[in-house]
Amino acid sequence: xxxxxxxxxxxDRWTRRWRWQRAITWSLRGFSIGLFVILATALIGLYQANxxxxxxxxxxxxxxxxxxxxxxAIAFLYPILPIRAARHFDLLFHLEERISTALELQQPQxxxxxxxxxxxxxxxxxxxxxxxxxxxxxxxxxxxxxxIPALVLIxxxxxxxxxxxxxxxxxxxxxxxxxxxxxxxxxxxxxxxEINSNQALSDEQKQALTQPLQEAMQSLQENPxxxxxxSVLTRTGEKLQSxxxxxxxxxxxxxxxxxxxxxxxxxSPMQSVGNELAQGNYVSAASQLENIDLNNLNPAEQxxxxxxxxxxxxxxxxxxxxxxxxxxxxxxxxRSGDMTTAQQALSNAAKSLSQAGQQxxxxxxxxxxxxxxxxxxxxxxxAGGSQQTASTGQGHTPGEGSSNSGGSGSGSGNDAxxxxxxxEAGSSPIPQDNGPGDxxxxxxxxxxxxxxxxxxxxxxxxxxxxxxxxGDVIGQGPVTPGNPGSSLVPYSEVYAxxxxxxxxxxxxxxxxxxxxxxxKNYFDSLxx
Amino acid sequence: MTxxxxxxxxxxxxxxxxxxxxxxxxxxxxxxxxxxxxLSGGHVLLEGVPGLGKTMLIRTLGEALDLKFSRIQFTxxxxxxxxxxxxxxxxxxxxxxxxxxxxxxxxxxxxxxxINRATPKTQSALLExxxxxxxxxxxxxxxxxxxxxxxxxxxxxxxxxxxxxxxAQLDRFFFKVNVDLPDAKDMVEILDRTTGKxxxxxxxxxxxxxxxxxREVARxxxxxxxxxxxxxxxxxxxxxxxxxxxxxxxxxxRYGVSPRGGQALVLxxxxxxxxxxxxxxxxxxxxxxxxxxxxxRLLLNFDGLAEGIKADDVIDELTREVKIPA
Numbered sequence: 001x002x003x004x005x006x007x008x009x010x011x012d013r014w015t016r017r018w019r020w021q022r023a024i025t026w027s028l029r030g031f032s033i034g035l036f037v038i039l040a041t042a043l044i045g046l047y048q049a050n051x052x053x054x055x056x057x058x059x060x061x062x063x064x065x066x067x068x069x070x071x072x073a074i075a076f077l078y079p080i081l082p083i084r085a086a087r088h089f090d091l092l093f094h095l096e097e098r099i100s101t102a103l104e105l106q107q108p109q110x111x112x113x114x115x116x117x118x119x120x121x122x123x124x125x126x127x128x129x130x131x132x133x134x135x136x137x138x139x140x141x142x143x144x145x146x147x148i149p150a151l152v153l154i155x156x157x158x159x160x161x162x163x164x165x166x167x168x169x170x171x172x173x174x175x176x177x178x179x180x181x182x183x184x185x186x187x188x189x190x191x192x193x194e195i196n197s198n199q200a201l202s203d204e205q206k207q208a209l210t211q212p213l214q215e216a217m218q219s220l221q222e223n224p225x226x227x228x229x230x231s232v233l234t235r236t237g238e239k240l241q242s243x244x245x246x247x248x249x250x251x252x253x254x255x256x257x258x259x260x261x262x263x264x265x266x267x268s269p270m271q272s273v274g275n276e277l278a279q280g281n282y283v284s285a286a287s288q289l290e291n292i293d294l295n296n297l298n299p300a301e302q303x304x305x306x307x308x309x310x311x312x313x314x315x316x317x318x319x320x321x322x323x324x325x326x327x328x329x330x331x332x333x334x335r336s337g338d339m340t341t342a343q344q345a346l347s348n349a350a351k352s353l354s355q356a357g358q359q360x361x362x363x364x365x366x367x368x369x370x371x372x373x374x375x376x377x378x379x380x381x382x383a384g385g386s387q388q389t390a391s392t393g394q395g396h397t398p399g400e401g402s403s404n405s406g407g408s409g410s411g412s413g414n415d416a417x418x419x420x421x422x423x424e425a426g427s428s429p430i431p432q433d434n435g436p437g438d439x440x441x442x443x444x445x446x447x448x449x450x451x452x453x454x455x456x457x458x459x460x461x462x463x464x465x466x467x468x469x470x471g472d473v474i475g476q477g478p479v480t481p482g483n484p485g486s487s488l489v490p491y492s493e494v495y496a497x498x499x500x501x502x503x504x505x506x507x508x509x510x511x512x513x514x515x516x517x518x519x520k521n522y523f524d525s526l527x528x
Numbered sequence: 529m530t531x532x533x534x535x536x537x538x539x540x541x542x543x544x545x546x547x548x549x550x551x552x553x554x555x556x557x558x559x560x561x562x563x564x565x566x567l568s569g570g571h572v573l574l575e576g577v578p579g580l581g582k583t584m585l586i587r588t589l590g591e592a593l594d595l596k597f598s599r600i601q602f603t604x605x606x607x608x609x610x611x612x613x614x615x616x617x618x619x620x621x622x623x624x625x626x627x628x629x630x631x632x633x634x635x636x637x638x639x640x641x642x643i644n645r646a647t648p649k650t651q652s653a654l655l656e657x658x659x660x661x662x663x664x665x666x667x668x669x670x671x672x673x674x675x676x677x678x679x680x681x682x683x684x685x686x687x688x689x690x691x692x693x694x695x696a697q698l699d700r701f702f703f704k705v706n707v708d709l710p711d712a713k714d715m716v717e718i719l720d721r722t723t724g725k726x727x728x729x730x731x732x733x734x735x736x737x738x739x740x741x742x743r744e745v746a747r748x749x750x751x752x753x754x755x756x757x758x759x760x761x762x763x764x765x766x767x768x769x770x771x772x773x774x775x776x777x778x779x780x781x782r783y784g785v786s787p788r789g790g791q792a793l794v795l796x797x798x799x800x801x802x803x804x805x806x807x808x809x810x811x812x813x814x815x816x817x818x819x820x821x822x823x824x825r826l827l828l829n830f831d832g833l834a835e836g837i838k839a840d841d842v843i844d845e846l847t848r849e850v851k852i853p854a
């Protein structure tokens with residue numbers, strides 16, 4: 001006599017096999033889903049230039065492992081009620097609802113069913129279940145319709161991997177720029193901290209120095225793109241550079257030099273002051289200068305002090321006349337024996353020295369910060385430089401210029417990796433009788449100016465007559481006027497015109513401050 | 529009353545089919561539906577052109593079932609009293625009184641031949657008998673003997689002088705069976721059997737009491753809950769205002785199947801299962817009886833009728849479209 005346990009055992013066996021079949025099917029579906037997710041992610045990532053090749057590979061490997069496993073495990077472990085399984089197998093094996101009815105008959109029925117009918121039905125169900133050869137009817141197999149999407153997606157990913165070089169390169173460059181901008185942000189933050197911790201600067205000076213830096217920080221955070229970053233850093237560098245005073249630098253040099261010389265005079269009253277000046281400790285030097293007690297000095301020492309003060313005053317006469325006057329006044333008072341006036345003059349000189357020291361420190365900080373920021377701008381540009389190259393190609397187009405006045409010139413852009421110099425320099429000669437060849441240089445965007453002019457070597461500009469012909473040269477050609485007599489327009493006439501253009505550019509702020517003097521010198525050298 | 533075993537049920541059913549087959553050639557599906565209807569305790573409406581053996585089938589069934597059989601030829605002048613019976617004045621020992629004389633309806637198997645030729649009044653006289661199994665005459669109710677089956681026939685071609693059955697009466701028929709022309713092979717067999725010297729006849733296969741017991745056995749066949757759910761969905765899907773109704777239903781059906789249709793599917797499915805040697809109702813059983821159980825309960829609208837849509841088309845679509853519950 002058949003029992004319900006025969007049905008449940010058979011059902012368990014079928015269900016287990018069904019779970020494996022589901023696991024296989026869903027693993028394949030999970031694989032396809034994973035590949036689709038990867039493809040979508042990769043396309044979005046590459047469209048946003050934010051996915052590197054190795055990241056893509058990691059993504060492919062991890063997703064193609066995780067998704068099939070997760071989908072297969074979920075499918076295998078997904079709870080299947082016995083009655084649901086019975087209904088499924090009834091339909092699948094054409095058992096005409098025998099198994100599900102047999103299972104239901106084990107539950108209490110609303111309408112009582114005779115035991116004979118229940119037993120007959122059970123035996124019929126068991127007999128029917130025995131006709132099913134499960135390994136054949138529920139074979140573990142992979143359907144072609146499940147495989148095709150996976151194959152299509154694998155092909156698409158393969159195409160992306162082997163044919164997506166440009167996209168991956170663009171992503172790499174974008175990532176480099178991003179990292180470089182982040183580095184610059186960190187550097188700017190560090191600069192702000194250094195400025196704020198500098199005791200030699202007043203609060204106003206700190207404020208003046210940190211404000212452009214903080215503005216730059218904010219702008220970099222808001223828009224860390226290559227163009228904006230370079231532009232912001234360049235502008236900030238210019239602002240900081242404008243805060244530095246060239247006279248302070250000269251004053252510093254004068255003070256250092258004078259301080260070194262005084263320091264060498266052993267046992268002199270100013271020796272300690274000289275030491276401090278030589279080391280750049282201006283506030284300390286000022287304090288020691290103020291503390292010199294003239295009344296404790298013997299006449300020889302007083303004379304030596306007066307000489308040293310004069311020496312110091314002489315060295316500062318051109319850069320800090322006020323301090324020089326006060327030092328001379330003190331020296332004169334000492335020589336005249338008016339110690340009270342001399343002491344007062346020394347005190348005044350010490351105050352001026354302290355102020356000069358503060359100004360020097362401020363100027364130094366501004367200059368250093370400007371240099372760092374501009375260097376940062378170059379580094380960001382260098383990080384994105386290849387990006388430009390990738391999109392525009394190598395810049396090796398030589399430029400040529402000719403002159404109707406007999407002078408001839410040729411320019412060559414040969415700075416590999418710098419599209420501005422390669423693509424633009426020398427590509428379009430100025431169509432005027434301008435005597436010497438101009439190298440064909442065309443106008444450039446201001447934000448790329450540091451790179452164009454300075455290249456990677458720093459702020460130095462290789463002028464046409466001083467270039468070494470490697471990399472940074474943006475135009476080459478004879479800079480001297482053409483042969484006398486062969487020019488159609490007199491050199492003196494065109495010079496004024498170009499000088500005016502230069503002056504106009506300087507006034508409009510189109511020339512970076514650090515290049516103004518260089519350009520000015522260049523025009524001076526051309527002056528007829 | 530002794531209870532019939534399942535084996536006896538199947539034995540009797542087989543014998544009935546066998547006996548009928550001696551007389552009726554082909555028409556296996558019609559025979560099966562009629563038998564299912566009888567074993568479910570329902571009435572059958574047979575529709576077909578004249579000469580296809582409808583009357584012969586029912587008469588043979590009467591012979592095979594050893595039941596009291598009566599045939600009523602419906603005509604326009606047929607009155608209700610002609611079929612129900614009437615009270616007549618009798619004189620017995622000088623005592624005169626009205627006594628009820630039962631009409632032809634007082635039989636086990638009633639053949640209502642060409643039922644649509646009678647007036648609605650007469651057709652309605654069948655209503656109480658078919659539904660309640662009793663008739664009321666002169667305020668007196670008379671119980672009809674069990675089993676009681678009405679087997680009606682109608683001709684779909686001749687519309688003149690006919691009175692189509694009202695919906696309420698159609699709904700009381702358990703099945704409506706369409707009788708089609710036999711194929712050539714069956715036709716040859718029919719010609720052989722009916723033009724020879726001997727006329728075949730059916731022997732007794734089951735008694736009325738056994739039919740009643742077979743009905744009880746059939747009702748005990750279990751039906752799984754999801755099969756019942758499917759039947760309910762199928763019935764509801766025939767209503768055009770049901771959200772799960774198919775496009776064909778929405779477009780061409782005026783009114784869907786009543787719950788009686790669902791009952792017919794369940795009972796018909798149970799009998800079909802047993803006749804097929806199975807002890808539970810399968811979807812295949814439901815699909816087998818669905819056209820006969822639903823076609824006369826599905827009312828097509830004007831568009832459906834005008835475009836020649838048949839109720840069977842709608843039912844066929846529904847059996848394919850309605851989802852089997854998981």
